[in-house]
Amino acid sequence: MGFWIIAAALAVGTGLLLALAALRGRAGAEPPASYDLRVxxxxxxxxxxxAKRGVIAGDEAERLRAEVSRRILAADTQLRSGGATAGQPRLAGRAGALVVMALIAGGGLALYAAVGAPGYGDMPLGARIAASxxxxxxxxxxxxxxxxxxxxxTAPPEDSSAEHLQLVQRLREVVAARPEDQQGLRFLVRSEAALGRMEAARRAQQQLIAVRGDEAGASDHAMLAELMIEAAGGYVSADAHAALRTALEIDPRAxxxxxxxxxxxxxxxRPDLAFPVWRDLLEQSRPGAPWAAAIRAEIGEVAKRAGVRYTPPAPQGRGPSAADIDAAAGMDPEARAGMIRGMVAGLSERLATDGGPPEDWARLINAYGVLGxxxxxxxxxxxxxxxxxxxxxxxxxxxxxxxAAGVAE
Structure with a gap:
């Protein structure tokens, strides 16, 4: 309500000033014609x-007297007919004042309806924090x-062979018989995730962390949080948040x-808290980091909501090169897949929106081949x-x- 009171007062005050100027029709304390007469x-x-000093000739002086006298008569006529308004039509002045008031009030409301948020209540910082x-x-x-x-x-991917599905089923049976087998649990997590069974992958990761106990690292808890979020369709649950906090307690830079x-x-x-987290992560990450493309796509809006002006650093590189993929080949399978998926996501998004040269399309095909x-x-x-x-x-x-990817006809 305070906003509307202030906005209405400003609109009325501005409109009255302009209306008074339109009604008065003059800027000084006397009509303009009176000032002209003195001049x-x-x-x-x-x-x-x-003329007496001989500065101007007699004929020229006479011509100037006639011209100035004509102007005196015209100013005197205007003063007598217009009075204090100097000829300003009262009806036109009043109509102009009404138009000014209508434009300020109606135009302000129309502008607010177009770019504002009608019906949205006041939301001071304290209230927003409390709501959060x-x-x-x-x-x-x-x-x-x-x-x-x-x-x-979800149904298995179309390219999943019956033999592969049988192997995964056999792995489930082995893990069920040997629940302390860490290597088997790791394989099961990856296998279930690859089949799109995120809930099953999440449960296997929870079991792996329980088996590892205090030996579970930041990457284990971060992976659990990621699987939880994917299993919930992108929703960050309270349990996923707890897993994230555990990971960051172990490694604040995870x-x-x-x-x-x-x-x-x-x-x-809380976009004000999200912005510095994503800004620092983006600026500290290599260009092909798995999260870089997602942050870059959203951080402008996040900064705006946080009340910050921010221009993200220009992206470097054009997607996963052959050298990137070769370097990933020697990494831990989980890290390798994460690295390539991140680069692939950014390249795929750019090609879908902006296009690119054939070399970039070839890199994307090759990367998907490496990921299987x-x-x-x-x-x-x-x-x-x-x-x-x-x-x-x-x-x-x-x-x-x-x-090279095994998909050529």
Missing amino acids: YRDQLREIERD EAARAERLGQEAAEARYGPGE PTARFYLGLWHLQTG ETAQARRIWTEARETFGGDARALGILRTAAE
């Missing part, structure tokens, strides 16, 4: 003095979040945990052929990548 009379006296704390206190647990937002049971912590702050109404996602590699190969259908050189580059 013209002074000019007549100056002409007389100059309430939202955090009411945050769903993991199982409730999965039930409400999760995708549920990047995956920092990324999802920023997402937690956004989902609980042949269906995606085949889809990109098909799309790339349609894009570069008339370019023999481009098709040669693309076919080489498709053959």
